[in-house]
Amino acid sequence: MNAINNENVYNTLSLKWLGIDTYKESVIYMQRDCLVCQTEGFEMHTRIRVTLGDKSILATLNHIDNDILGHHQASLSTYAWNLLNAHEGDVIKLSHPKPLQSLSFVRSKIYGHQLKSTEVMQIIEDIAQGRYSDIQVATFLTACAGGRLDEAEIIHLTQSMTQVGVNLSWPQEIIVDKHCIGGLPGNRTTPIVVAIVTAFGMMMPKTSSRAITSPAGTADTMETLAPVDLDIKAMQRVVEQENGCIVWGGSVGLSPADDILIRVERSIDVDSEGQLIASVLSKKISAGSTHIVIDIPVGPTAKIRSIDTLDSLEHLFYAVGSAMGVHLCIIKTDGLQPVGRGIGPALEAKDVLAVLLNQIPTVVQVEVSA
Incomplete structure (x- = not known):
C-alpha cells in the first residue's frame, strides 16, 4: 500500500476497485455521509483534487448511499484509476482544487465578450489537462456556438489547440x-482518397475523428479493416513505409483538447462553426500538413444546409488557414442524400473496398464523390 504522509487524516481515504467505466471522465465515488465529505463540504458534482504519490488529477464527486463502500473508502472511475496508476488499498489524499481562472473567461464569453488569445490559450490548456468537468466543457462549447466566435477568436482557438499537443514534421x-x-451517412470518401494519393507517392498522414453527428466517422470505418489506435511512433513508422495512414486523432495526442471537446460535442449534439474550423485545422497542422482539401457537403440534412452558410464557412476557413500558414482548397459536394449504400462502420468499409476493387456500379456515388 502506498500511504501518503498527511497530518490531516480526515483528508485521506483508502481506494476500493469498483470497475465503473465513465469513458474519459474522471469521477470519484464516496459515501455521502463519510467524514471527509462532511468536514470538507464535498457535495455532489464537486470537483476534488485527488493525489496519489506524485500524481494528481481533478475528479467529479458522485455520492453512494449503499454499503458498497465503507466510510473510510473511495473508488475511482476506470479512467481516473488508470491516470493515477492506482491499486486496491492505495491511500489517496483529497483536497479542494484552486479556482480555475479560465472559467471566468468562459462566463465572460457567455455574456457576449470577446476572448483574448491568452484567455483562449488558458481555457484550452485547462481542458487538455483534464481540469474541466464535462459540464464545464459543455458550457464552453455552448458559449462558442451559434456564431458567437468571430474570426480573430477562431484563429486564437486554432492556434491554442495546435500548440497544446504534439506537432509532427516530415x-x-x-x-x-x-x-x-461530414454530417451525411455513408460518406466514406476519405479512405479512397488516401489510398490513391499515397499510391502515387504523395505523403498523407491522415488523422481522423470518430463520429460526431453521423453513424460512423472515418476512424470508426477504418477500424473495421485495421487498427487506428496508433501512437506517434507507430504512426510515423506506417507513414514512412506507406506514404500515409489513417489513424484516430485521439490516440496520437496531436490535439488533446479537441478530443475532449469532440466527445462532449457528441453528447450534446452541437458542432459549431468556429469549433469545427479550429478542430479540423488544428489537427491537420499538428500532423504536419501543408496543403489541405476541405470537402463540404451541402444539403437539407447535412451540417451545412444553405449556400449562405457555405459562403460564411468558406470565408472563415480561408482566413484561418491563411493566418496559420497552410494552403486550403474548399470544394462543395452534394449533400442531398446518403453517399454510399452502407450505413455504419462495417457496411461503409465494404463500400470503400468495392470502389478500390472497381466493383462498379454498386457504389457509384461514393466513387464520384471521391
Missing part, C-alpha cells in the same frame, strides 16, 4: 490532407 516539403465536414 521530410517532404508538401504534405497533403483531405477532410470532409
